Amino acid sequence: MEPLRKLGFGDSTQGGLMTRLSLSRIEESYRIIDQVFLNTPQYSCPHLSNALGCRVILKVETLNPIRCFKGRGTETVLARLGANDGPKSVVCASAGNLGQALAYCGKKRGFEVTVAASAAANPLKIQRMKALGATVILVEGQIEEALEAAIAHSRETGAFLVEDSKNIDTCEGAGTIGLELAKLPFIFDSILISLGAGAMATGIGLALKSYSPRTKVLSVQPQNAPALTRSYFAGEVVDSGPPRTIADGVAGRYTIPEVLADMLEIVDDALLVEEKSIVEAMRLLYKCCGLVVEPAAALGVASILENPNRFRGQTVATVLCGSNVAPEDFAKWAGF
Secondary structure: OOOHHHOOOOOEEEOOEEEOOOHHHHHHHHHHOOHHHOOOOEEEOHHHHHHHOOEEEEEEOOOOOOOEOOHHHHHHHHHHHHHOOOOOEEEEEOOOHHHHHHHHHHHHHOOEEEEEEEOOOOHHHHHHHHHOOOEEEEEOOOHHHHHHHHHHHHHHHOOEEOOOOOOHHHHHHHOHHHHHHOOOOOOOOEEEEEOOOOHHHHHHHHHHHHHOOOOEEEEEEEOOOOHHHHHHHHOOOOOOOOOOOOOHHHOOOOOOHHHHHHHHHHOOEEEEEOHHHHHHHHHHHHHHHOOOOOHHHHHHHHHHHHOHHHHOOOEEEEEEOEOOOOHHHHHHHHOO
């Protein structure tokens, strides 16, 4: 397979980068997203910084009605869909957070929302999707089988398919996090971004590179769910096998070629972390910052734990992207 760097994906140039994303569209997203998802806390925690040996800037995306960052992307999708007189029903496949975001934003904007999810998905997230008004279709298998069910539903009913990260609006909505970080009165050396399907890494990465070219954009994925990271290093889509990680929010098996092409342009390096480091990072965020996060949100801190010399003395930002974790699971992982 020819490396994606040579395939010519992308139709816009920003700061010399050829990607599907546009800084002007990210800035437009900032204007149309509900304020409840915007201007989230971003600060340096001295206790965490002391523990990790570097100045850590936390971007906390958990203090909103769905307790994760995905409302930014679904708001962008639905606002643009509504402005163009598109369908008034939408469907997605989700491990939980995208589905909650689409359900919340869809109800507010008058959309009928259906979510396909794995029957093995986090029960708490399934319950919350239903509570927010979504019709939930449970299927056997994992997120890929749920996506097949969502595609089938879209074809049968005409509902608009919201495919996380492949739908460029989800990436550009996530990119508004980068706009907010760029307002800080100092430059950070690196930003560590949890990597699942790629919306945050590409959206935030493009926004930050536009305003802070010196900042290195680093993605972080579990060793046990490395699909996009291994594809990144190969320069082409590779199958890494089924994921086996507690970080269900980033546990996809397959790579979207268009997203990989964007990532190859935007991301400076990709890191993998072990499960034990993810758990330790969750404990540390609770101990030092009083923050409860789900495993996917702790990947950035986990990467600092595994690479102390790389980040020592630097100013490093990381995005705490969600806190949809069952209390009993968090208590087990945090050692309560």
